[in-house]
Amino acid sequence: MVDTKVNLSGIIIDNPIIPASGTFGYGHEFAGFYDINCLGTFSFKGTTKEERFGNPTPRIAECTQGMINSVGLQNPGVESVINEELPRLKKYFSKPVIANVSGFSLEEYIYTCQRLDEQDQIGWLEVNISCPNVHGGGMSFGISPQSAFKVTKEVKKVTTKPVYIKLSPNVTDIVSIARACEDAGADGISMINTFMGMSIDLKTKKPVIANKIGGFSGRAIKPMALQMVYRVYEAVKIPILGIGGIADAGDVLEMMLAGATAVQIGSQNLVDPYVCKNIIEDLPCVMRKYKIDRLEDIIGGAH
Amino acid sequence: MKQGIYKITENVEIARSIFKMVVTGDTSEIKKPGQFINIKIDDLFLRRPISVCDYDEKSITIIYKVVGEGTEKMSGLKRGELLDILTGLGNGYDVSKSGKYPLLIGGGVGVPPLYRLCKVLISEVKNVQVVLGFNTKGEVFYEEEFKSLGAKVYVRTVDGSYEKRGFVTDVIKDLNYTYFYTCGPMPMFKAIERIAKTSGQYSFEERMGCGFGACMGCSCKTKLGNKRICREGPILEREEIIW
Numbered sequence: 001m002v003d004t005k006v007n008l009s010g011i012i013i014d015n016p017i018i019p020a021s022g023t024f025g026y027g028h029e030f031a032g033f034y035d036i037n038c039l040g041t042f043s044f045k046g047t048t049k050e051e052r053f054g055n056p057t058p059r060i061a062e063c064t065q066g067m068i069n070s071v072g073l074q075n076p077g078v079e080s081v082i083n084e085e086l087p088r089l090k091k092y093f094s095k096p097v098i099a100n101v102s103g104f105s106l107e108e109y110i111y112t113c114q115r116l117d118e119q120d121q122i123g124w125l126e127v128n129i130s131c132p133n134v135h136g137g138g139m140s141f142g143i144s145p146q147s148a149f150k151v152t153k154e155v156k157k158v159t160t161k162p163v164y165i166k167l168s169p170n171v172t173d174i175v176s177i178a179r180a181c182e183d184a185g186a187d188g189i190s191m192i193n194t195f196m197g198m199s200i201d202l203k204t205k206k207p208v209i210a211n212k213i214g215g216f217s218g219r220a221i222k223p224m225a226l227q228m229v230y231r232v233y234e235a236v237k238i239p240i241l242g243i244g245g246i247a248d249a250g251d252v253l254e255m256m257l258a259g260a261t262a263v264q265i266g267s268q269n270l271v272d273p274y275v276c277k278n279i280i281e282d283l284p285c286v287m288r289k290y291k292i293d294r295l296e297d298i299i300g301g302a303h
Numbered sequence: 304m305k306q307g308i309y310k311i312t313e314n315v316e317i318a319r320s321i322f323k324m325v326v327t328g329d330t331s332e333i334k335k336p337g338q339f340i341n342i343k344i345d346d347l348f349l350r351r352p353i354s355v356c357d358y359d360e361k362s363i364t365i366i367y368k369v370v371g372e373g374t375e376k377m378s379g380l381k382r383g384e385l386l387d388i389l390t391g392l393g394n395g396y397d398v399s400k401s402g403k404y405p406l407l408i409g410g411g412v413g414v415p416p417l418y419r420l421c422k423v424l425i426s427e428v429k430n431v432q433v434v435l436g437f438n439t440k441g442e443v444f445y446e447e448e449f450k451s452l453g454a455k456v457y458v459r460t461v462d463g464s465y466e467k468r469g470f471v472t473d474v475i476k477d478l479n480y481t482y483f484y485t486c487g488p489m490p491m492f493k494a495i496e497r498i499a500k501t502s503g504q505y506s507f508e509e510r511m512g513c514g515f516g517a518c519m520g521c522s523c524k525t526k527l528g529n530k531r532i533c534r535e536g537p538i539l540e541r542e543e544i545i546w
Contacts, residue, residue: 022518022519025519033304057521059510059512059521059522062347067512071518273306274306
């Protein structure tokens with residue numbers, strides 16, 4: 001019998017499979033496909049203080065081995081999440097969930113994190129300082145070690161639960177930003193968010209995405225994500241949630257060998273709604289194939 | 304909503320660049336006319352959403368136009384090949400509002416979902432009028448199929464190469480009806496909106512990520528709040544649409 005459990009900042013999760021924020025809504029949509037209690041946990045849709053409609057459409061573009069999105073943090077706002085989404089989620093999901101938070105000012109991050117920290121269903125906070133699709137917020141907090149430090153420090157002051165900081169790959173040195181988060185007291189790093197990308201329609205000769213540029217994700221980004229996780233693992237002691245292009249159990253093992261304690265699966269959920277369930281079912285078999293008894297034993301094993 | 308593997312039993316060009324595909328498999332999740340399916344195509348990342356033209360206990364008929372890479376690949380698929388499809392997506396048309404004399408208005412590749420709708424309405428002994436608009440003679444399809452269901456059918460072509468020259472609105476303005484249902488291009492919608500005499504339902508399209516409400520890729524604003532075209536749509540009621 002293989003052991004797929006991992007310890008995520010003091011909470012043991014049954015397996016390291018976590019749907020990534022923005023690809024799993026608030027869980028409700030996927031509960032129509034399968035019993036989502038099989039997941040390690042999931043990270044819910046990026047939530048802000050106020051309700052947001054997001055960007056104009058088209059927000060989605062097809063790319064080779066991936067896609068571009070420019071949703072722009074559409075969400076119902078933190079109070080609706082607390083009053084409507086979390087009670088509804090309780091019916092489908094009995095495990096602690098990751099609250100993904102975004103903001104346009106330090107005050108907004110602090111407020112939203114504090115409100116969600118108070119909720120019993122929340123196990124971890126994931127602070128998104130890496131959204132490429134909004135101006136004046138999101139990624140602007142995640143592109144320098146100083147601002148990443150500041151957000152982390154302030155959020156940690158007002159919260160009791162483990163805080164993971166979600167980093168952008170669109171930076172010159174992700175390692176220094178991860179270190180700054182750790183120095184500021186972050187409990188973990190989620191990495192990576194999408195790469196800034198573009199697609200142009202040859203018929204109209206204009207960008208496909210209304211906002212012109214969006215965030216690129218999908219299988220194509222796995223090698224880049226992997227090397228970033230590998231380098232950050234060598235620089236920090238806190239756990240890493242590895243994200244980027246994961247689509248099967250082999251990818252999960254690779255990401256963990258690079259240094260991830262658990263993984264998040266993003267855009268693959270959109271094209272294959274059963275992907276997380278399938279990976280969870282495949283994991284024991286693939287672990288046996290590579291002679292792995294305890295999944296926790298392989299974290300960082302490639303170093 | 305359900306994922307399944309479906310076998311192609313027919314995939315033929317029925318008008319210029321317009322293909323009819325029939326697949327067999329589980330259709331239990333399809334409940335209403337106007338819903339859509341989302342098809343995985345080899346070598347492409349995103350699925351392709353296509354409205355359901357008709358279905359029975361074991362087969363689904365779709366009609367699609369070759370407009371890009373996805374539909375181009377679909378048009379090359381052969382009988383016997385298998386497709387990974389999500390079914391039962393979208394809200395579908397609400398037939399309960401039709402009244403006795405519903406009007407169906409289809410433009411080009413927006414015509415297909417109206418076929419199933421017409422079938423359902425006629426089975427409820429409604430007197431259905433159907434107005435179909437196409438660009439040109441070579442793109443006309445399903446006129447006879449609608450007539451066979453027992454509907455009164457009017458066809459117009461933009462260039463006048465088949466039936467009378469004109470737009471669907473040239474016909475509609477002289478018709479009496481209790482309610483309307485439409486699917487087609489945005490300019491046609493706007494023209495209908497200007498002259499429609501009753502309430503009705505419009506079927507919208509948008510670039511989608513998932514097709515089942517998870518990604519928020521296809522959202523739109525309505526008078527009743529934000530809606531996802533794939534989930535609370537693709538059918539919106541006239542009264543809630545912000546043009």
